[in-house]
Amino acid sequence: DAGVTQSPTHLIKTRGQQVTLRCSPKSGHDTVCWYQQALGQGPQFIFQYYEEEERQRGNFPDRFSGHQFPNYSSELNVNALLLGDSALYLCASSKRQVNTGELFFGEGSRLTVL
């Protein structure tokens, strides 16, 4: 049973560029959340998707956008990259009807912005 898979694992971009990160949820899961973990800090909630719509959003600017596909996989897009966007981006999945907050995390995509 595959867990949460994310791609790419590492990438380097320059300021002003755009990036797309991808996530496949654990089998049987239909809800995806994205978190940003800066170096030395705890993860911060970006947004949550289910039924192909953004349902909740944390305190992140509109440069951060996402998408969920009919197969429940998801993308995180970040436009106009800033140096401060350098972080580990974590995808987490769960079953919508199990609303207890227990999340299954992927290993993350480490983004470096130069």
Add this chain to the structure above:
Amino acid sequence: AQSVAQPEDQVNVAEGNPLTVKCTYSVSGNPYLFWYVQYPNRGLQFLLKYITGDNLVKGSYGFEAEFNKSQTSFHLKKPSALVSDSALYFCAVSLISSGSARQLTFGSGTQLTVLP
């Protein structure tokens, strides 16, 4: 707004000794509380959660946590530490309300080092 404080950046303990990693929280309403562990260059792994009921929660790998409502604390404990327990531990909180339970607020993390 909800918040989590992990007052210790680093905890060192000898193998075989009991360990405690501290966490306090602030939330308006009834909380869900969690502990996650992160190994180097890996994502987070769920350890345990408190939703309601018994204040002592047992989780994976012999870990447990005690919920104290009056002190708004949720400390992680283990009776006998192993070198393999060395990792970064995060406490997290979310609200018991529809749709928001997955919006976890994490603490800044505590690096646990178990010395052989």
